[in-house]
Amino acid sequence: MCGADKKRKKSIKMERIITSLLETDxxxxxxxxxxxxxxxxxxxxxxxxxxxxxxxxxxxxxxxxxxxxxxxxxxxxxxxxxxxxxxxxxxxxxxxxxxxxxxxxxxxxxxxxxxxxxxxxxxxxxxxxxxxxxxxxxxxxxxxxxxxxxDYDKLLASFREKLDEKVRKVETGEYNLGAFSEFGLRRRLSAEAQELAVKELSKRKYPGSTFVGTSNVYLARKYNLVPVGTMAHEWIMCVGQGNHKHNPAYSNWYALDAWVKEYGVLNGTALTDAITTDCFLKDFQLTYATLFSGVRHDSGDPYEWGDKMVHHYEKLGLDPKTKTLLFSDSLDFEKADKLNSYFKDKIKVAFGIGTYISNDTCDEPLNIVxxxxxxxxMDVAKISDDKGKGMCKNPDYVHYLNRCIKWRMENDK
Missing domain, CATH: 3.20.140.10 (nicotinate phosphoribosyltransferase)
Incomplete structure (x- = not known):
């Protein structure tokens, strides 16, 4: 790690890590x-x-x-x-x-x-x-x-060095990210590192980029930023699959319907890939596409996905430039810059950037969920647009869910 052998500390009592119940997404x-x-x-x-x-x-x-x-x-x-x-x-x-x-x-x-x-x-x-x-x-x-x-101190030093470099590239306009937020709480190196990143990003002005806020509500409150976040995969999985009477291939419809009952036109960014984006689009027709302000990408090729969403809005007669694509899948500033350049004249674009901001060091971050x-x-499962991002203890249920999705895609015209 960091060019040296690991130095495991046998026993240590750390200070409290989570200090507030606002310290969540x-x-x-x-x-x-x-x-x-x-x-x-x-x-x-x-x-x-x-x-x-x-x-x-x-x-x-x-x-x-x-x-x-x-x-x-x-x-x-x-x-x-x-x-x-x-x-x-x-x-x-x-x-x-x-x-x-x-x-x-x-x-x-x-x-x-x-x-x-x-x-x-x-x-x-x-x-x-x-x-x-x-x-x-x-x-x-x-x-x-x-x-x-x-050696945590060495990790933090490398984190600071990398943070300074990436901030410099946004500050000079080398990267133009449009609207971007920090999404790294779950994968952060430490509370200290995440706060340092949010503090540094929030105190500067950038040509071609706007730091909107953070998913960490505690830090959003502390630094007077926008707390960013609407729904996660659990929402579609539990609302759509937790009721035993539901056909799970219609999970998105149940989830979108319950969301609109709660929020109307507020707080409306829909997550598309809980049971594949193609199946999501079966339910994301004119009413929901109008009520929701945008959609979030979390798996699959982002360019193919974005073009598919732009085409879907156009097919429904909606102006894509009134809607937002929020990209949040394994982003760094270079990827976000390229996506922003590609889509900015077609549709509004925003980015939620996690590990690259909150745990970019000389060591590999943990990939934990x-x-x-x-x-x-009842078993629930996610069938994302990427193989390997799903998680379910019962392969029979995954097989059943895939069969339901396949039947719907082939027969629900």
Whole structure:
């Protein structure tokens, strides 16, 4: 790591990593409000997965992760934090009142070393609770790993050096990114590193680029930025597949319908690839395409996807220049610059850039996820536009879901 051997720290007690319940991605509150109002009785199971083949979590790391999650479960929202949320125009008072009472439950977690990578995490309970655990858990796992498995000071130094270079290239106009936001909380090197990046990006003006905000609500509040985020794959998976009476090939219709019931024309960026974008477009017809302000890309070829969306809007008689393509799949500034150049005259473009901003060091970042694997006792799955990005414990259910999608694509004209 960083040109030197790994230096594992056998035992260390770190400071509290998650210091506020606002320290999560904005879409958790966007989805959370709709879950509270429409699906409060849903139960879900979440499972952690490390996709890196060369990563191992020691017993000491696992113990520290447990301790940090216990500390997270002790947090409560402050009145100042609740007031901040209530001032977001689509957040309703009834949901704020619920959050005033809300507290994470450590009893919902199962954490052990019973996994190939040395770390197993599962969370089970109400969707209202377990949905909120994903982002803080991943942030904790990342920070514990990098602080206990390497020379953190050297990693942070390389992070600062790379951050200065990328900021310089945007400042000089070498990269023109249009509107971009920081989306890196779940994959960040540390809370310190993410805040440094957000602070540096927010205090400058750029030719051809505008730093809009961050998905981290805590940092958005601290630096007076826009908290960015609408829906994640869990929304389509649970709303569309958690009701046993639903045909899962219509997951997007159920999810879009419930979203519009909650928000109307507000907070409207639809995620397209939960069960493939082609299947999504079957349901994203004139009503939803009009009501939603744009769509988010998270898998598949971004150019093919973007052209497909522009063509879809045109086919519906909608002016693509009134809509936004939000790209968020494994971006760096160079990729965003090229996508912006290609699409900027066809449609509005925005970028949510994660790991490249929050964990770009001389070492490889962790590729870790925590996904919904069951809802109401039933398997759920994502069939994205990229092979390998899905996660489901039951291959029979994946086969069933693929068959449903195939039947719909062939017969639902």
């Amino acid at each position: 904005m879409y958790k509150f966007s989805m959370g409000q709709a879950i509270y109002h429409q699906f409060s009785d849903y139960k879900t199971t979440w499972s952690f997965k490390c996709r890196n083949t060369d990563v191992f979590f020691t017993k000491e790391m696992v113990d520290e992760i447990k301790r940090q999650i216990q500390l997270y479960c002790d947090l409560r929202f402050t009145e100042e934090e609740l007031e901040y949320l209530h001032n977001i125009k689509w957040i309703k008072g009834s949901y704020v009142d619920f959050l005033r009472l809300w507290k994470a439950r450590y009893e919902d977690f199962e954490i052990s070393d019973d996994a190939e990578c040395g770390l197993k995490i599962e969370a089970r309970g109400t969707w209202l609770n377990t949905s909120m655990y994903e982002i803080p858990t991943l942030a904790i796992v990342n920070e514990v790993y990098f602080r206990m498995n390497d 925590m996904k919904t694997t069951a809802c109401n006792g």
